[in-house]
Amino acid sequence: MIILNRCSPLRQILRRCYSQAAEITSNKINLTAFFGKWPETEQQEFREHMRIITDFISESEEQQLHEEIEPYMSRLRYEFDHWDDAIHGFRETERKKWFPKNREILERVRKVAFDGAVMPYVHILDLAPDGVIKPHVDSTRYCGTTISGISLLSDSVMRLVRTDAQRYNQPSSGTAKELESKGSEPDAAYRHQPAASLENNFYADLLLPRRSLYIMSHTARYNFTHEILAKEHSEFQGTPVPKTRRISIICRNDP
Template identity: 45%
Template sequence: MERRMKLLLTALTRTHRSAVCSAQRQGPTSSARGPTSSARCLTSSARCLSSSARCLSSSARCLSSSARCLSSSARGPTSSARGPTSSARCPSSSARCPSSSARCPSSSARCLSSSARCLSSSARCPSSSARGDLSPLREDALIVGSSPELLQRLGSQVEVRTSFITEEEEGAFLRELEPGLKKKRYEFDHWDDAIHGYRETERLSWGAACEEVLNRVRSVAFPEGSQLLGPVHVLDLDQSGYIKPHIDSIKFCGSTIAGLSLLSDSIMRLVKEDAAGDRLDLLLPRRSLYILRDQARYHFTHEILKDEESVFNGQKVPRLRRISVICRNLPDQRAQD
């Protein structure tokens, strides 16, 4: 039994090391939640295996002690002369040991199974991110800034709402947009040099499913009673495309810009027009809604980073083809002033 315990402990340790190495070979995940979740998972697995090791070690000591006890009893009358009570305790103790030991392999097996599932889940993180579909995060984890003061100052003027639309609603937009977009070619220059590798269109009328989503965007993004720009702007970025730093013209757009992100995750960077050291990075997961208001809209340039520059808080975020559906309100007097 002691030999079996040692063999099981060795197998558990080797399997754990192998699983950890396998997960590490997958490379760093671009999912913001991936590293933290994986670390917790591995820590939990290590604790579980450590507990199993202690259990097996304790069982081995128990069995060894029982063997010595029984061996001593078997040596004959001299040993037994020390008293029947001591000898009587030996069988009882020995009987408890196998029972306790039997529980250890069962517990260890459950632990190994749980650890394997956990490591397998962790290893899937990179492949999920490679599809451009990040797992949902807390909203405040999607915005990082050059200083806490800047984050506090712009906190109410910059929003990212994850999973704002469903896969089915995204599909409804794509069914409406793809036929028209496919007739256009990607362009690699722009009249004001703000966009590279893009197709764009404007759309006034939508099907019922898309119109319901757009009404939801308008209700959460714009001030009550705000007059909205009639056509909705649709911008299709090729995987190699990007949007350069710019500020939307105050002659045509008001205080608020709201956009849906389809097909890919991306990073939007905001930089203060007269202080390049003041900046925010926004992680825009697929099917999310971003909102820029007031100072963030008027006094900060915004851009969508190239794929090769698409790094958020130290982690790579693959940029695939991306379609944004953008709503704006009309200019007001305050913006003109």
């Protein structure tokens, strides 16, 4: 489900998807482009488990979130050698206590994205304009069925690629979480990078507008790598999507 606000700055791209993209907010707009030969049932599950809500926060709410985290983030340096090699050009932290108005925003995230409680610490990931998040799957040792993030400061494109079926989604072998409990994970890395080639595979590109909320759960969370495309590759359906500095406010539930 995708909800479009008439003030969306991405109307040029949306017009290419639907001729009535600029109409009333009740319109549902597809911000997902599918590639490869998707099994019908798996594509349907993906649509249910990977959602984007545009304009989830207002401009003033984006500003108040940024104003709360910027004094701390600005003291950190961008790193280009992440310990698990999944991110380059980033700085990150976790935050448990928030100003009251921002707690209200995070409570909205909980109500929309999660069936119950979320982990008390919220992950803040600040990606430099030249930064990149490589294809990875977040380890089930550290977060559960759902990962949800608010995008601040910049539009971006997220790509999800189907992982190696032998490892992640063989019906006879169980889900990724079950496989990990049997010791199938190579290590205890927070983010691991399974093989997920685009060749002879199927994948999806998702347009993440500034101030949107993405909700990645179940099939999308376990069986696909996800990445943020580098600025030189950042485009959606042939239209460039300029990526500047991007901050993600990420909530997760317990494993």
